[in-house]
Amino acid sequence: MSEGEYKALIYSTRSLPEELVQKINARGIALQQDDYIEIDYDFNEESFYQRLNNPASQARIFTSKNAVFSLQKLAASRSLSFISKRNFTVGVRATEMLEEFGIKADARAGNAISLAQIIARNKDVKAVDFFCGDQSLDDLPEYLESKGVSVHREIVYKTKLVQHKVDSSLFGGVIFLSPTAVYSFFKNNTLKPETPCFCIGATTSGAVHLRCKNRRIEAYEPSLESVVDRVIDYFIYDKH
Numbered sequence: 001m002s003e004g005e006y007k008a009l010i011y012s013t014r015s016l017p018e019e020l021v022q023k024i025n026a027r028g029i030a031l032q033q034d035d036y037i038e039i040d041y042d043f044n045e046e047s048f049y050q051r052l053n054n055p056a057s058q059a060r061i062f063t064s065k066n067a068v069f070s071l072q073k074l075a076a077s078r079s080l081s082f083i084s085k086r087n088f089t090v091g092v093r094a095t096e097m098l099e100e101f102g103i104k105a106d107a108r109a110g111n112a113i114s115l116a117q118i119i120a121r122n123k124d125v126k127a128v129d130f131f132c133g134d135q136s137l138d139d140l141p142e143y144l145e146s147k148g149v150s151v152h153r154e155i156v157y158k159t160k161l162v163q164h165k166v167d168s169s170l171f172g173g174v175i176f177l178s179p180t181a182v183y184s185f186f187k188n189n190t191l192k193p194e195t196p197c198f199c200i201g202a203t204t205s206g207a208v209h210l211r212c213k214n215r216r217i218e219a220y221e222p223s224l225e226s227v228v229d230r231v232i233d234y235f236i237y238d239k240h
Contacts, residue, residue, distance in 0.1 A: 006030040008172030008235050010198075013181040020228045027232045032171070034164045036184035039133075041070045043156040048074055048131075051154045052082060057127040059086035059119065060103075063112050063140065064178075067131040068097040070156035075101070086125060090115050091201075091222045110222045111202040116143040125149060135159040135180050137203065163187050173198055173234070175227060179207035186211045196234065200227050 010024065012033040024031050048070070052060065062068055074080065082103060089095040089105040090112055098105065109115035119125055120143070127150040130141060134155050141151040161184040168174070168189050173196045176182050182204060191197070196215045199205040201222040208216050217234060219226035 009170055010173045010175060010231060011166065011168070011171040012175040012177075013185050014175070014177045016175075016224060016228070020224060023228055024231065027236060029231065029235055032166075034162075034166070036162055036164065036181040037178065038160040038162055039066050039069075040158040040160065041066075041073050041156075042158050043070055043074070043154075045074060045077065048154060048156055049078065049080075051129045051131070051152065052080070054129050054152070055083070057085070057129050057150075057152070058125045059088060059106075059122075059128040061088045061115070061119070061128055061130040061132075061140070062094050062098060063090040063115065063130075063132060063136070065091065065094040065097055066133060066157045068094050071101065071131070072097075086122065088115055088119055088128075093223055112137065112140040113143060113203070116140045120144060120147040120149060128152070129154055131156050133157045133159050137179060139203070161187070165189065168192070168195070171195060173231065175231065176200070176204050176208055177224070177227065179204050182207040182211065198227055198231050198234070200224070 007028045009030045009032060013036045015033050015035050021031055086106045087103050089108045095105045095108050107118045109118055130151050130153050132153055144151050159180050163184055165188045168191050175198045177200045191212055191214055193214060196217050197208045198217050199208060200219050205216045205218050217230055219230050
């Protein structure tokens with residue numbers, strides 16, 4: 001399909017897997033993409049290991065697949081076993097990846113604050129270990145602590161902003177996959193008011209809303225595949 005035959009040009013603030021790029025292109029939608037964040041899977045190995053089986057807490061929390069990638073890195077360097085405790089997750093992919101370690105989620109939510117509300121309803125949970133990145137938002141810890149739940153943040157990866165300058169007037173829509181990528185994008189770029197923003201979840205959508213008043217279209221569920229499906233549905237069905 002030649003460039004002039006595409007229905008729209010979409011911009012992603014993160015590189016998508018090749019199969020999803022092909023899926024978008026097959027529906028007549030062109031894609032341009034750049035990575036606005038870089039992840040460094042850097043952590044204190046001993047602290048991470050001890051916190052996974054912390055006897056003073058009743059639950060583990062993983063809100064991103066990046067934290068689970070760090071768990072995979074830890075597992076590559078030492079043998080892991082897990083004591084029985086509650087496990088809470090955000091997102092389909094992180095949940096599936098944890099299950100590969102035999103860690104089954106007691107509850108999964110689409111965003112951090114929704115997960116915090118679920119956790120707070122578990123009256124036996126008085127302390128949790130939250131495995132996250134150095135740029136993680138405060139919403140989950142603040143909510144839980146307001147409900148009397150003690151939160152220990154274990155930093156298991158670091159996020160670096162990568163800023164690009166693009167001609168955003170060319171885009172029929174922009175894909176955002178994390179609040180940090182939103183922040184990085186708007187450091188050097190603005191959007192035309194009519195440009196829709198496709199967001200992986202409510203937290204990312206909220207980050208967009210803080211920086212522009214453009215229409216925000218959330219994925220059906222918090223996954224890359226669902227974001228792509230939402231983009232396709234918008235340009236094939238919703239827009240016309």
